[in-house]
Amino acid sequence: MTRLLRAEQEKLRGGERRRQTLLKGKEEQSLESELSKKLEITEDAKEENNEEEEGSKAETSTTTKKKKKKNKSKKKPQQTDPPTIPVVKLFPSGDFPEGEIQQYKDDNLWRTTSEEKRELERFHKPIYNSVRQAAEVHRQVRKVAAHWTPNSGDKTVLQSDDVMKLDFGTHIDGHIVDCAFTVAFNPMYDPLLAASREATYTGIKEAGIDVRLCDIGAAIQEVMESYEVEINGKVFPVKSIRNLNGHSIGPYQIHAGKSVPIVKGGEQTKMEEGEFYAIETFGSTGKGFVREDLECSHYMKNFDVGHVPLRLPRAKQLLATINNNFSTLAFCRRYLDRIGETKYLMALKNLCDAGIVQPYPPLCDVKGSYVSQYEHTILLRPTCKEVVSKGDDY
Ligand SMILES: [Co+2]
Numbered sequence: 001m002t003r004l005l006r007a008e009q010e011k012l013r014g015g016e017r018r019r020q021t022l023l024k025g026k027e028e029q030s031l032e033s034e035l036s037k038k039l040e041i042t043e044d045a046k047e048e049n050n051e052e053e054e055g056s057k058a059e060t061s062t063t064t065k066k067k068k069k070k071n072k073s074k075k076k077p078q079q080t081d082p083p084t085i086p087v088v089k090l091f092p093s094g095d096f097p098e099g100e101i102q103q104y105k106d107d108n109l110w111r112t113t114s115e116e117k118r119e120l121e122r123f124h125k126p127i128y129n130s131v132r133q134a135a136e137v138h139r140q141v142r143k144v145a146a147h148w149t150p151n152s153g154d155k156t157v158l159q160s161d162d163v164m165k166l167d168f169g170t171h172i173d174g175h176i177v178d179c180a181f182t183v184a185f186n187p188m189y190d191p192l193l194a195a196s197r198e199a200t201y202t203g204i205k206e207a208g209i210d211v212r213l214c215d216i217g218a219a220i221q222e223v224m225e226s227y228e229v230e231i232n233g234k235v236f237p238v239k240s241i242r243n244l245n246g247h248s249i250g251p252y253q254i255h256a257g258k259s260v261p262i263v264k265g266g267e268q269t270k271m272e273e274g275e276f277y278a279i280e281t282f283g284s285t286g287k288g289f290v291r292e293d294l295e296c297s298h299y300m301k302n303f304d305v306g307h308v309p310l311r312l313p314r315a316k317q318l319l320a321t322i323n324n325n326f327s328t329l330a331f332c333r334r335y336l337d338r339i340g341e342t343k344y345l346m347a348l349k350n351l352c353d354a355g356i357v358q359p360y361p362p363l364c365d366v367k368g369s370y371v372s373q374y375e376h377t378i379l380l381r382p383t384c385k386e387v388v389s390k391g392d393d394y
Contacts, residue, residue, distance in 0.1 A: 096132035099388035117382035174252035180375035195227035217261030239288030286369025
């Protein structure tokens with residue numbers, strides 16, 4: 001998900017379309033509830049793990065000929081295609097894999113070996129483990145996304161020359177992973193995809209404790225705008241979309257207050273130890289500037305809103321539903337449909353007008369432009385950066 005500056009949100013109405021975004025909220029919640037069904041870790045399961053490890057060592061070793069008979073019924077569960085096995089079952093130990101580790105650089109090299117900082121990390125282990133679990137869910141389902149084909153009957157049909165962004169979040173106990181990639185079937189767009197992929201990697205590389213957000217933005221823009229893309233015979237420079245940013249993430253708060261610009265000239269505020277960030281970049285063949293357009297589908301409760309007295313019973317009831325199902329995580333109209341809400345548009349508008357719920361309309365660059373996006377969630381751990389959402393796909 002992206003942050004459009006509030007002031008600009010107010011200013012901008014109307015224009016043309018382009019951007020498609022997926023949602024965070026209910027889908028992940030149901031995934032989560034499935035996942036959080038407690039897994040009984042039996043001695044059997046642990047043993048089985050050791051056995052597997054030994055087995056694979058034996059297979060790769062040239063000196064050891066020892067081979068173990070594989071007992072198929074005792075095999076560690078393998079994910080199906082599409083995924084149906086809860087991630088907890090794939091990791092019977094309850095420890096989820098670390099993301100990609102990147103060391104801090106320059107003035108922060110000392111953190112790598114600091115005993116004090118390591119101790120601090122041990123203290124945060126349960127939170128890291130939760131967000132790693134969310135990241136594992138993300139990795140598992142995004143493979144499906146890449147294989148997805150529209151069903152006939154869908155009103156919008158993905159075309160072979162479309163460029164589609166898949167941006168969705170997963171969370172465990174409010175510890176959110178926000179991660180996105182782009183799909184294009186026509187290789188003509190490859191340089192456009194490469195631009196934002198490399199720009200995002202650059203942002204991740206530059207990120208660090210005490211690093212100024214404006215410096216990250218400048219580095220991102222430099223890489224992004226070193227690309228150009230030829231589309232149907234016409235060459236376009238790739239531009240960083242200047243009014244979209246990455247963002248800090250807090251528990252149950254997708255945008256926790258700090259923005260990571262993707263162009264130069266941003267704020268001098270620094271990143272801090274312990275913060276979580278979504279580093280995301282958008283490359284465009286258009287103006288490099290988005291405006292709100294089209295019918296709104298995304299909504300989210302304002303994080304800071306306290307109790308607001310509501311007179312209309314319907315609005316009150318809808319708010320209770322939102323509180324129970326989504327809390328302060330984003331949701332869409334379709335999620336409301338799915339949980340059985342009908343004729344809620346007026347009540348939803350009441351909640352928006354009362355400042356309790358914020359609408360997030362689609363953000364679009366000019367007509368005929370193409371946009372690519374890549375995004376990862378990183379943890380600024382005391383001793384290192386962890387790119388928790390990194391996979392072998394992107
Ligand atoms: Co985001």
